[in-house]
Amino acid sequence: MIKTIDDYLIQLKQEMSNCDIATQQDALNDTEEHLSTALSEAFDNNPELPKLELLEQIINEYGSPKETAESYIELADKLDSSTFMGSTSLKAERKTGNFFSIFSDGKAWGAVLYSLLSLATGIIFFTWAVTGIAVSASMMILIIGIPITVAFFLSFRGLSFIEGRIVEGLLGVRMPRRQRYYDSDMKWSQKIKQLLLSKESWFSVIYFIIMLPLGIIYFTLTVTLITVSLALMASPFIAVFVSIPVIDLGTVEWGVPPWFLPFVAVIGFFLLKGSLHLIKKIGAGHGRMAKSFLVTKDK
Amino acid sequence: MSEVSLPTRKFQKELNAGITSLILLYIVEKSEEPLYGYQIAKKINFENKHGFSMKQSGLYPVLRSLEKNELLESSVEPSVSGPPRRYYCITDTGSKALIKWKEIWSDLRANVDNILEGEKND
Known part of the structure; x- marks a missing residue:
């Protein structure tokens, strides 16, 4: 009933x-x-x-x-x-076959973009979370500490909502489409208590803190892998104009023999393909992790 | 309400699936200001006294689907009396789609009427 x-x-x-x-x-x-x-x-x-x-x-x-x-x-x-970006992978596989599908996979490129953004978002989230917790904790002995703490915790929810939108848009993982709200019958003191003690608020803070190291790792890995792959792929064309030795000891120089350059380009291509697969997998893993931290079951 | 048989319910459900999107787009476009779900639901009940068999809860997933396909856009506004409300308005793509959908609906309805009336005359 x-x-x-x-x-x-x-x-x-x-x-x-x-x-x-x-x-x-x-x-x-x-x-x-x-x-x-x-x-x-x-x-x-x-x-x-x-x-x-x-x-x-x-x-x-x-x-x-x-x-x-x-x-x-x-x-x-x-x-x-x-409708999600990830769905393009299925269509792409049908169109171009399994081998090249990763290059037209929206989810892979979404994950690349997410990894590149994660350095900036990681720094912002980490700085804001640490500042918020530190300022709130130090101000708690004063009466003004309560509104400051509440303001910071509300901003954490706002940030976690924005991160949810980024994760859903780029990694294709369904996240909540709306910010949480409170029962209109609830007293202010109860609302504040719920905000400060809820699992959701604290999980958001933990997520923001771990986003800094993760952001650095994702960014570095993505930039390194893609740059090295593209450099290897471009090497035969660059070698036509410039001779850059692989080993240069001052007196002794050793370069890749010209006949081997096409193979270097092929290695670069496979490295790029492998990198995209890896970044896509990392993106999917991160999406699941973000969901477990930012979408909690307590209603 | 009289009991409806399972095949009839299934038929109504399938028929409603596409028409609901058309009706929602039309209602949102016709409105001068953004509408939230409850306002839209009330308009549908008002405008479709006859034959539109669907529960109001079925509208919300369709609204989300239209938004996902960029035919509608929404914003969440706080409400004085309760939880925040999601207000919907139509996009340019939605307006263009609506013109096309109305044409399709009009053709389809004429075709179905022709077939059914032809059957009557046979």
Whole structure:
């Protein structure tokens, strides 16, 4: 028996327990938005009627938790197979065969772009998280410490939301599409307590801190691998104009023999292909990690 | 509401799948200001008293799908009375798609009517 909006949301969550967490959150957010608005309007129009009766009518029009869950699950299946960057890989494989597919794989290039951006985002996230925690901790003895801490924690949620959008856009991993909100009946003190103690806030902070070393690793690895691959591929063409020895000991110089240069280019090509596969795998792994840190199950 | 048989429900569901996108695009385009889900749902109930068999919850995934395909765009605004609301408005691509979709719908409806009326006359 559904007596409140929360009862409905609990049942909806149960119906979607096998579904992707981000889709669950989409459904919960949309449903709460709709039911709250509808109930508030219905109550304004018919204040004499009990809320339970009004809610029953609203749910009758909106659909049962099972019906709602079904419509989201159908959508998630369609989106997974048609719209994300990752889906281009399947089409690309069909078009060009397995061998060259990585070069037209949106997910691989998305991961390359993410790795290049991660140095900058990693530095920003790390600096902000460490500054936020340090300033909040040191100000806690003063009354002004509470608003400062709250402001920092709200900014952490904002940043984690932005990172979620970047991860979804470039790595194709479904992330929440909306920032969390609070129950309108909640007192301010409860809202602050929930913000400061929630698993989501602290997991975001941990994520921001580990993003600095990860960002450095991703950036360095990507730039090195792609630069070396491209340099090897370009070497036969460059060798036509400039003679650069591989080993130069001042008196002794050793260069790659001209007949071997085409093979160097081929090695460069395979290195580039392998690098893209590796970066794509790292991107997928990072996407899963980001999801586990930034999308928590507590509603 | 009278009981609907399973094949009829399935038929209605399949028929609704494409039409819902058309109707949502049309409603959002016709509106002068961005609309949130509940406002859109109310307009559909109002404009489709007859025959449009669908629960309101089915609209939200379609709105998200239209947004994912860049036919609609949305922004989240805080609300005084409850959780934030997602407001939708149509994109240029959405407006162009809507013109095409209306043509397709009009042709399809005429064709189906022709077939069904032809059958009646036979």
